Amino acid sequence: QVQLAESGGGVVKPGGSLRLSCEASGFTFSDYYMTWSRQAPGKGLEWISYISTNSLKIYYADSVKGRFTISRDNVKNSVYLQMNTLRAEDTAVYYCGGVPRSGYTKYWGQGVLVTVSS
Amino acid sequence: DVQMTQSPSTLSASVGDRVTITCRASQSVGSWMAWYQQKPGKAPKLLIYKASTLESGVPSRFSGSGSGTEFTLTITGLQPDDFATYYCQQYDNYSWTFGQGTKVEIK
Numbered sequence: 001q002v003q004l005a006e007s008g009g010g011v012v013k014p015g016g017s018l019r020l021s022c023e024a025s026g027f028t029f030s031d032y033y034m035t036w037s038r039q040a041p042g043k044g045l046e047w048i049s050y051i052s053t054n055s056l057k058i059y060y061a062d063s064v065k066g067r068f069t070i071s072r073d074n075v076k077n078s079v080y081l082q083m084n085t086l087r088a089e090d091t092a093v094y095y096c097g098g099v100p101r102s103g104y105t106k107y108w109g110q111g112v113l114v115t116v117s118s
Numbered sequence: 119d120v121q122m123t124q125s126p127s128t129l130s131a132s133v134g135d136r137v138t139i140t141c142r143a144s145q146s147v148g149s150w151m152a153w154y155q156q157k158p159g160k161a162p163k164l165l166i167y168k169a170s171t172l173e174s175g176v177p178s179r180f181s182g183s184g185s186g187t188e189f190t191l192t193i194t195g196l197q198p199d200d201f202a203t204y205y206c207q208q209y210d211n212y213s214w215t216f217g218q219g220t221k222v223e224i225k
Binding site: 045047062095 | 207
């Protein structure tokens with residue numbers, strides 16, 4: 001069955017960096033755009049980035065542009081989110097997602113918690 | 119960026135009720151609208167995409183409609199498993215946006 005397994009979360013100080021990973025299985029990874037969304041504690045969902053199948057199309061929400069970098073490895077069936085210059089407001093559960101080319105998230109990971117605190 | 123306004127933010131209903139949730143976009147998004155269900159501590163689950171296409175395995179009591187700037191999610195015959203938070207999401211352009219969410223509570 002389809003699985004998306006995020007890892008790399010944890011506690012980091014403001015200004016610090018963290019790299020999230022998401023390994024996919026159960027579907028043809030190279031056929032899917034991949035996305036990262038997040039959810040701050042008690043808040044709604046926020047889309048933050050997506051990457052096309054061949055990595056040629058990459059987009060970010062304004063809230064993370066210039067600080068976060070999405071990438072993927074179609075051999076390892078994995079997508080990554082490099083997060084730099086982290087702020088307290090980046091504290092959230094981060095979800096990776098598998099996107100058929102249309103743009104809705106068909107597959108979701110279980111989420112990984114990132115806490116930015118001194 | 120396209121802003122999504124979802125209403126109501128909270129909805130109290132009883133088992134068997136018909137409930138409707140609305141999402142309004144700040145500009146036309148065509149039919150590029152999806153709806154998700156989320157339960158506490160869990161990842162969201164896709165219900166509907168392209169405004170009205172039911173995702174495989176989703177019960178037929180869920181339906182979506184609309185185009186342009188106004189969209190609705192309807193649950194006909196609310197079931198105990200349906201008490202959750204629902205989000206709309208537009209994917210018309212290169213910047214995707216979720217609505218603020220609607221929590222469906224037991225009346």
